[in-house]
Amino acid sequence: MSTDSDPLALSISRAKALYDRDPTCRSLGISLGAVGPGRAVVRLRLTDTMVNGHGIAHGGFVFLLADAAFSFACNTHGPVTVAQGAQVSFLRPAAVGDELTAEAVERTRAGRHGVYDVTVRQADGTVVAEFRGQSVMLSGEFRSG
Numbered sequence: 693m694s695t696d697s698d699p700l701a702l703s704i705s706r707a708k709a710l711y712d713r714d715p716t717c718r719s720l721g722i723s724l725g726a727v728g729p730g731r732a733v734v735r736l737r738l739t740d741t742m743v744n745g746h747g748i749a750h751g752g753f754v755f756l757l758a759d760a761a762f763s764f765a766c767n768t769h770g771p772v773t774v775a776q777g778a779q780v781s782f783l784r785p786a787a788v789g790d791e792l793t794a795e796a797v798e799r800t801r802a803g804r805h806g807v808y809d810v811t812v813r814q815a816d817g818t819v820v821a822e823f824r825g826q827s828v829m830l831s832g833e834f835r836s837g
Contacts, residue, residue, distance in 0.1 A: 702770070703727050703728050703768035704727045706767055707764045708727075710763070710764060711764065714760070717760050721736060721737060721739075722735065722736045722756075724764060727768060728768070729769065729798075730766070730797070730798030730801075730808075731768070731795075731796060731797055731798065732768070732795075733793060733794070734757060734760050734761045734793070735793050736792050736794075737789070737792075738788050738789060738791075738792065739788065740788050742788070743787075743788055747788075748787060749786035751782055754780070754782065754786065754821050755778075755821075755823070757792055758778075758780060758794045758812050759810075759823070759825065761795060761796035761810050762775065762778065762796045762825040763775070765796035765797070765808055765810075766796075766806055766808055766825070766827040771829040771831075772830045772831075773806070774827065774830060775826070776826045776828040777826045778824065778825040778826065779823070780821055780824075781823075782820070783819055783822065785820075786820050792814060793812070794811070794812045794813075797809050805828055806826070806827040807824065808824070808825045808826075808827065810822070810823040810824075810825065
């Protein structure tokens with residue numbers, strides 16, 4: 693089956709191409725996991741350079757991880773899509789050595805706009821943060837190369 697007619701294969705191809713062009717995710721060690729139409733999972737192991745003055749995960753890194761999952765999920769459909777806005781609720785602290793997983797799920801798309809929820813969890817399933825992102829499609833098709 694060609695990827696042109698397989699929505700899952702297209703979603704994976706688009707997310708991988710976007711990841712390959714994302715030096716921030718790659719340099720921080722964020723890995724791309726499962727992908728599907730409107731869905732994406734990313735992972736990050738927290739290092740000692742990712743903590744704040746309290747010795748816990750810096751909120752900026754938790755937000756960045758959630759934002760990356762959001763970006764990959766909302767770009768699985770084809771048109772170039774960017775964040776229009778986002779909110780995060782930090783629920784529990786994370787520590788050096790924790791592996792965080794962010795799972796993004798599309799809630800709705802209407803016209804050029806979408807809403808995505810992202811849950812960030814520790815390896816044991818403990819929820820660290822909840823993130824909601826609003827997307828907007830730009831003109832032009834996604835290029836995978």
